[in-house]
Amino acid sequence: MLTKKRRRLALRTCSLAGRLLIENGSNMERVNDTLHRMARAAGLQDFQAFTTVTGIVLGANSLPNAMVMNIRRRKNDLSKVTAVNEISREMSQGLITLPEAYAQLKWVDRQGPYRYQNLVEALAAAVLSMALMIVFTGDYRDSWVGFIDGGISYAVFSYMIRKFKIQYLGEFCSSLVIGFLAVLMVKAGWAHSVNDIIIGAVMPLVPGIPLTNAARDLVSGNLISGPTRGIEAVLTAVSIGSAIVIALHFA
Numbered sequence: 001m002l003t004k005k006r007r008r009l010a011l012r013t014c015s016l017a018g019r020l021l022i023e024n025g026s027n028m029e030r031v032n033d034t035l036h037r038m039a040r041a042a043g044l045q046d047f048q049a050f051t052t053v054t055g056i057v058l059g060a061n062s063l064p065n066a067m068v069m070n071i072r073r074r075k076n077d078l079s080k081v082t083a084v085n086e087i088s089r090e091m092s093q094g095l096i097t098l099p100e101a102y103a104q105l106k107w108v109d110r111q112g113p114y115r116y117q118n119l120v121e122a123l124a125a126a127v128l129s130m131a132l133m134i135v136f137t138g139d140y141r142d143s144w145v146g147f148i149d150g151g152i153s154y155a156v157f158s159y160m161i162r163k164f165k166i167q168y169l170g171e172f173c174s175s176l177v178i179g180f181l182a183v184l185m186v187k188a189g190w191a192h193s194v195n196d197i198i199i200g201a202v203m204p205l206v207p208g209i210p211l212t213n214a215a216r217d218l219v220s221g222n223l224i225s226g227p228t229r230g231i232e233a234v235l236t237a238v239s240i241g242s243a244i245v246i247a248l249h250f251a
Contacts (some may be wrong), residue, residue, distance in 0.1 A: 002043050004015055006098065010042035011058050013102040015069040018049070019058045020084050022107060025076040028052075029220040034088045037103070053228050069168045073165070076209045077247050083108045093119020125204035126151030128191045133200025137193070145182070145191040146200035153177045169240040171205055198199040200242060205240055207233040 002010070014035050021031045031051050035058070039047035050057040053074065059066035084105065093099040129150025130143045153174040160170035181195040191197060210233040217226035 008050045010044050011067045014038050014057050015056055015067055017084050017107045019069050022071050023074055024080040025209050026081045027216045028222045028225045035166050037092050038088050053225050080108055122151045122155040125154035128204050129200045137196040141194040142191045143198055145185050145198050147196055149178055149181045149201040153201055164242045168239045171236055175240045175243030176247050179244045180251050182250035192206055209237040
């Protein structure tokens with residue numbers, strides 16, 4: 001028989017795990033599976049979970065009140081998703097106790113960006129832009145411009161996200177940079193194709209994870225999170241497309 005204190009700790013552990021998964025880009029099927037696995041390992045009876053992209057409601061018949069967790073921000077950090085999955089599996093296999101699982105989840109939650117993360121991400125975006133520009137367009141001559149444009153624009157995106165906490169504003173401003181840089185490079189005679197440069201440079205901004213999660217949520221029958229994530233991806237695409245159109249029109 002679980003004590004009242006342990007039951008509350010079990011619900012807090014499950015809610016923290018769910019919040020970490022949703023905040024960092026997990027699909028809802030994975031969230032629900034993880035929550036129920038951890039609840040069984042903790043000994044909760046008749047566990048119920050209602051999950052959306054903006055909140056979690058957890059409850060069990062042994063407790064008079066449900067636990068609600070509000071989710072205000074979301075990003076794509078699959079390393080944290082992997083860490084939470086590993087903790088839940090270790091807990092299910094009995095390798096760690098409930099207090100240890102909660103402590104490890106708190107540690108994962110506290111982990112912020114490492115010292116040079118923004119620089120590494122900008123460099124990775126630059127390499128990705130150059131590689132996909134060659135793959136999609138076959139343009140080797142302007143690939144170095146795609147490298148520069150993709151890296152600078154992603155650095156702008158990271159800065160805007162840190163400064164204003166608004167994802168769509170960051171995508172809009174970075175796409176403006178992509179468009180203006182591509183046009184300036186071509187007008188200066190350093191590059192040949194504006195379209196090829198833009199195609200490569202916008203690839204790091206394309207909402208691949210939200211689109212994938214939207215499709216998986218819809219297939220698994222989650223008719224709340226699926227359309228919501230789809231709308232989020234569409235808004236991202238609109239932000240990118242409108243910024244590119246503005247840049248091409250006024251540059």
